Amino acid sequence: MKKTTLLFILFLFLGISCLHLQAQNAYFFPKAEKLNLAIPTPEQFLGYAIGTHHTRHDRVIAYMQELDRLSDRISSEIFGQTYEYRPQILLTITSPANHARLEDIRKAHLQRATQNVADNEPLVIHLGYNVHGNEPSSTEAAMLTAYYLAASESEETLNWLSNLVITLDPVINPDGRDRHTHWANMHKGTPMVADPLDREHNEVWPGGRTNHYWFDLNRDWFLGVHPETRNRMKMFHKWKPYVNTDHHEMGTNSSFYFDPGLPASNNPLVPKNLYENLHIRFAKYFEKGMNDIGSMYFTKEVFDKLYPGYGSSYVNFYGGIGFLFEQASSRGHLQETTTIPLTFAFTIRNQVAASLATIRGSIGERTELIKHRRDFYRISLENARKSPVKGYIFGDSKDENRTNAFVNMLLSHEIECYEVESDQSIEGKKFEKGKSYIVPTEQLNYIMVQSVFENVTKFADSIFYDASTWTLVHAFGLPHAELKTPFAKGKQVTETKVKVPAKVEKSNYAYLIDWTDYYAPKALYHLVNEGAIVQTSFKPFSTAINGKERNFGYGTLVIPVQQQKISADSLFSLLQKVSKAAMIDVFSVSTGYNLSGIDLGSNNVRTVKKPEVLIVIGAGINAYEVGEVWHLLDQRIGMPITKLELVNLGRANLSKYTTIVMVGGGFGGGGYNSIDEGTKNRLKSWLASGGTLITFKGAAEWAIKQGLTKEKLKEEKKDEKDKKDPKITRIDFDKAAPTEGAKGINGAIFEIDLDITHPIGFGYTNRKLPIYRNGVTMLEPSTNPYNTIGQYTANPRISGYISNDNLKKLANSAAILVSGEGAGRVILFSDNPNFRGTWYGTNKLFLNALFLGSLISAPNVEGGEHED
Incomplete structure (x- = not known):
């Protein structure tokens, strides 16, 4: 072939490529002016047109780092990694001149929040994308947005770069995104298949929405359970942007939504200026952005701003x-x-x-944004000073680890926290120096303090997109009290609290571990997993420790030295290792003769079996609740759990397992309803042989309906008049949502009375326990008086919304039941004790069921020794 022909073909190819790129740029940036050709488009770098393929996370990272390499407007940093070791990247986008003095800008920006200074310094805003892994359009948009900011030479863009520092997180949930990316790409057809029933559009359970442990990271800003969130929160507080975006996806037949949201669901603690002024001002920019490209959209109909833990609401509280x-x-x-x-x-x-409309709005509303933040902190302090509550005191002297976890959560939100100077007794609760803390209300982050501590019982609406309350002090189950008079503050807590256990002293007789400690189950698992024989006390006692009497409650672990399969030296070494790993104290005793209560050789001290646990997973089962169990055991206990697909349950050798866990499965049982008769009979035989079945919510309903337990669901009672003369009341069609929505319980906190003498209640020292409920499963108290372990009180609501009808039905119903079935037992929770990995206060209920379930037998009410 002639050289001229080759050159012609080359120029033709380049020409077609340039036209294609121009077409792509024109589609995504219809009003783009000059674009720097030295900056590669995502298509040039990736090798395919954006929108024709889902981009893997590693390629997103590579492209962003390439922009960093080629553009003096962009710098990138890896600020953390996920459970699956994917890096978290943050871009900082601004002019070269601003990059040269970035730290000065950051400090001035933070100072400006509360002082009339630095008004001419650049404004910091943040663009955040793809928190739900299977909502992938926003990460592709993040690459295009970063490209545009690096390549555009327009006067508008140069103005943005001079007057803004834009931080950009292209993938908030890398693990979930890659799970969905792989699914979409491997099922993509050529030509593409648009049929909604095609496999490409229907991920298998659990889908790519969630992170590695199947948690929704969009709810985690307030909770900070996962490394992705904790790393991101550090970056947030480093910069404290004026604007924070959160890009999502919804149903295919919807259009496009932007704020303002549902007016009745605005958070009442946040100044109204945000909702009634700023949201309306910015909506004009979003409106124009959508109008310019002819896209349909809606506002004000759905999506709440109540919960502080969304990516679109957390910044509102700062x-x-x-x-x-x-x-x-x-x-x-x-x-x-x-x-x-x-x-x-x-x-x-x-x-x-x-994304671009947000940037335009931030420039256009700069003055309003600066004013809003200054007013926000000024008003917050004014309201704090007016509040009759001057502070909150909290702490559990019996559980330093759980208290520390709460303190560390407060610090992650930059809430001021101080040590208690001296022992105090308030509202009948004792708060010990060194184990208790005070949070003053008079501080810049007063609104966040209110969110963490205040109960909420009044609402403008009965429909909630998510939880109706999130009072975290209840989630941790901590004794606490309001302070309404002046108080002394001790040293401010500024560093993460980590318990340092006392040195383990060698014993030739026995060791004790207090079961009240949050991490005692972790210690127990590692001991039995390493071959140690561990027992648990079914009765309290006191003994001398270092010459002083010390009380030990129900569930105390007893580790004898002589009755072991391992040597005394090996046991001592193991206990030293476990004490450090679990951050728990191990007490050495030289006698089994106790000062009061039972002795260590009592029949009330029973040997714990190593649990072998299976959890049923799969379609129709709540993936969040499965993930919460998995995360708890993996990350906090260090214990493996077998995750078995529901469809394989019938083929499993159940005798391998001491315990089977079945979490919520939808109303009435959901996915569990697919279990055939043969498998149900095998479950019944396994129970009769001594197995422990732990059920939550819908799974508890299923177990009752299938006859795996004799316990009953609480049925709605109708009076005689309703039975004789039923009437249907007409309701207008557009009232259907609020009428039916009020019948649900979307997330509220209630009080139960817990039997702390029962193994499920071991480790608790107060019978009144806050518990979280987000379902309508209601259980009748057992006919056996010893089987109702937790019962809702007569007036159980602590915080959150519940209709009057549901409140009446919930009152005095059973929260936790244990039913003996042959040599085994079924443990029924009407709720989820592990909600979102944050309910430290009720985790122990589940862990007790897991570790002590095989030891549970109920007294026979008819005079026998026990009922199995």
Whole structure:
């Protein structure tokens, strides 16, 4: 072939490529002016047009780092990694001049929040993308947005870069994103298949929405359970942006949503200026951005701002403003809708338009943003000074680890916390020096203090997109009290609290571990896993420790020295290792003769079996609740758990397992209803042989309905008049949502009375326990008086919304039941004791069921020794 022909073909190829790139740029940036050709587009770097393929996380990282390499407007940093070791990257985008003095800008920006200084310094805003892994359009949009900011030479863009510092997180949930990316790409057809029933558009359980442990990271800003969130929160507080975006996807037949949201669901603690002024001002920019590309959209109908833990609301509690964007999802590359097919590229384009509109709005409303933050902190302090509550005191002297976890959560939100100077007794509760803390209300983060400590029982609406309360002090189950008079503050806590256990002294007789410690189950598992024989006390006692009497309660672990399969030296070495790893104290005793209560050789001291646990997973089962169990055992206890697909339950050798866990499965049982008769009979035989079945919520309903237990669901009672003359009351059609929504319990906190003498209640020292409920499973108290371990009180609501009808039904119902079935038992929880990995206060209920379940037998009410 002639050289001229080769050159012609080359120029033709380049020309077609340039036209294609111009077309792509015109689609995503219809009003783009000059673009620097030295900056590669995502398509040039990746090798495919954006919207035709889902981009893997590692390629996203590589592209962002390439922009950092080529552009003096962009710097990148890896600020953490996920459970699956994927890096978390943050871009900082601003002018070269601003990059040269970035730290000075950051300090001035923070100072400006409370002082009339630095008004001319650049404004800091944050763009955040893809918190739900299977809502992928926003990460593709993040690459395009970063490209545009690096390549555009327009006067507008140069103005943005001079007057803003833009931080950008392209993938908030890398693990979930890659799970979905792999699914979408491996099922993509050529030509693409738009049929909604195609496998590409229907991920298998649990899907890519969640992180490695199947948690929703969009709820984790307030809780800080996972490394992805904790790392991100550090970056948030380093910069404290004025604006924070949160890009999502919703149903395929929706359009595009931007704030303002549902007015009745605005958080009452946040100044109204945010909702009634700033949201409206910014909506004009979003409106124009969508109008310019002809996209349909809606506002004000759904999506709440109540919960502080969303990516679009957390910043609202620090004087900034968060924006939620929801884009109809193609759930793949192309999907049919009620109008025309929805392309992946179209979903990306809307997210790009929203990103650029946010930047325009931040520039245009700069003065309002600065004023809002200053007013926010000024008003917060004024309200704090007016409040009759001057502070909160909290702490559990019996459980330093649980108390520390709460303190560390407060520090992650930059809430001021101080040590208690001296022992105090308030409202009948004792708070010990060194084990208790005070949070004053008069501090800059007063609104966050209110969110953590205050109960909420009044609401403008009965429909909640998420929880109706999140009072975290209850989640940790900590004794606490309001302080309404002046108080002395001790030393401020500024560093993460970590318990340092006392040195383990060698004993030739026995060792004791107090079961009240949150991490005592971790110690127990590691001891029995290493071959140690461990016993638990079913009665309290006191003994001398270092010459002083010390009380030990129900559940205390007793580790004898002589009755072991390992040597005394090996046992001592193991206990030293376990004490350090679990951060628990191990007490050495030289006698089994106690000062009071039972002695160590009593029949009330029983040997614990190593649990072998299986959890049933799969379609129709609540993946969040499965993940919460998995995370608790993996990350806090260090204990493996077998995750068995529901479809394989019938083939499993159940005799391998001491315990089977079945979490919520939807109303009435959900996915468990697919279990066939043969498998149900095998479960019954396994129970009769001594197995322990632990059920939550819908799984408890299923177990009752299938006859695995004799316990009963609480049925709604109708009076005689209703039976004789039933009437249907007419309700207007548009009242259906609030009427039916009020019948649910979407998330509220209630009080139960707990039998702390029962193995399920071991380790608790107070019978009154706050518990979280987000379902309508209600259990009748058992006919056996010893089987109702937890019961809702007569007036159980502590915080959150519940209809009057549900409140009446819930009162005095059973929260936890244990039913003997042959040599085994079924443990029924009407609720989820592990909610979102944050309910430290009720985790022990589940762990007790797991570790001590095989030891539970109920007294026979008819005079026999026990009922198995």
